Amino acid sequence: xxxxxxDAPRPSKFMVxxxxxxxxxxxxxxxxxxxxxxxxxxxKITVPAAPRSAAAGAA
Numbered sequence: 710x711x712x713x714x715x716d717a718p719r720p721s722k723f724m725v726x727x728x729x730x731x732x733x734x735x736x737x738x739x740x741x742x743x744x745x746x747x748x749x750x751x752x753k754i755t756v757p758a759a760p761r762s763a764a765a766g767a768a
Contacts, residue, residue: 725750
């Protein structure tokens with residue numbers, strides 16, 4: 710049994726539905742950079758986000 714408040718292990722698969730145009734654009738960018746589509750998306754979603762207070766001020 711896990712201690713209270715800890716997360717259970719999660720599968721590493723993460724699927725996103727998008728338009729064919731977005732997928733094509735990302736695939737082209739990945740090819741231009743010489744990386745896989747998966748690697749490109751991983752790089753894009755792991756970029757640190759701006760602090761919430763800064764993001765709220767920009768809206």
